[in-house]
Amino acid sequence: MAEGSGSMKGFYALLAAVAVIGAGVLWYGSRPRTPAPPAAASPPPPAADGFTGYTLGSDRAPVEITEYSDFECPYCASFATVQMPVIRAQLIAPGKVRWRYRDFPLPSHKYSRLAALAAQCAGEQGKFWEMHDQLFAHHQWAQTGKDPRGLFRDFARAAGLDVERYDACVDSQRYAGRIQASVAEGEARGVNGTPSFFVNGRRYDGRPTSDDFQRLVDSLTAQIPRR
Amino acid sequence: MIRRQAIVLLALVGMLVATYLWLYKIGAIGALTCGTGSCEYVQASPYAELLGVPVALYGVVGYGALFGLGLAGLRPRLAGDRRVARGLAGLASLGFAFTLYLTYVELFVLRAICRWCVASALIMTAIWAVAVADLRRDGGRRPPAASL
DSSP states (O other): OHHHHHHHHHHHHHHHHHHHHHHHHHHHHHSOSSOOOHHHHSOOOOOOOOOOOEEESOTTOSEEEEEEEOTTOHHHHHIIIIIHHHHIIIIITTTSEEEEEEEOOOTTOSSHHHHHHHHHHHHHTTOHHHHHHHHHHTTTHHHHOSOOHHHHHHHHHHTTOOHHHHHHHHHHTTTHHHHHHHHHHHHHTTOOSSSEEEETTEEEOSOOOHHHHHHHHHHHHHHSOOO | OHHHHHHHHHHHHHHHHHHHHHHHHTTSSSSOOOTTSOHHHHHTSGGGEETTEEHHHHHHHHHHHHHHHHHHTTSTTTTTOHHHHHHHHHHHHHHHHHHHHHHHIIIIIIOOOOHHHHHHHHHHHHHHHHHHHHHHHHHTOOOOGGGO
């Protein structure tokens, strides 16, 4: 009995040690390692301007696909660089699909709001999609954990932006309200991860490829009576 | 008794892993330490939430329940109690089934592996195996004569 009691004490000591070490590792891991960028530090302006997202494709396209995306999300980058070129060529360019991009920066991503702001500021100069492509094509910035502000300025320059205007826009967080409104819209529609897609307003579950969208768009357009 | 101890210890480690993933999901941890895996890819996907609740939080609660029940089952009064063995096996079976679903999603839907999720899956599988062994072993026992 005494031996059993001793072994239980040893076991409880082991449990306590595991719990303390584990809690310590979690605490250490949750400490901020680098100061948060100013864009994330101050609250966004509450005003939203009724903006409903940048679009690609014809306004008369029979199918609209809305994408809720996060510039820091690896799968979004993979989708943008692998699937999206095919979708642009086969569905958007022929006028079958209008593509709408909505920001949905996830709270777990440190710099995704800054990236969304950079893209919106590029959009102010008519270069949203160019900046979108830069942010996704050079996605290494999302892997390093370093403040990517300088890199985003390089992207802005490469996208052909007036960098001074871009800087002023980002520094003032001019479109933070838009981004927040987009997040709120996504949450209201049940978006809980990225990328999430809605096809003609209906949620598309799963991890679609360009082929999936091609089949879906073909079936939807086949249902539309020809005039 | 050694089986119950193993369950309690594994559940504690599982709870720590699930807590780590949950803290990441709610934004309390900047980046996951994942090596060459695809932790962010998996954690940022819609499958990382179920009914609006992060999947990792289900893990925290599930491991917490296993830990609490296992710890209670170590008390001498409950050491031979078959209800504890049944409860542990039932909870572990639920957790194991959930683990199978999540592993299926990783392998065949997302086609990406999160190392922390694999660690959790291995822990839950081990807990399930030990809990079932504990139940089978207790299955041969009869209630103490004093209770008759």
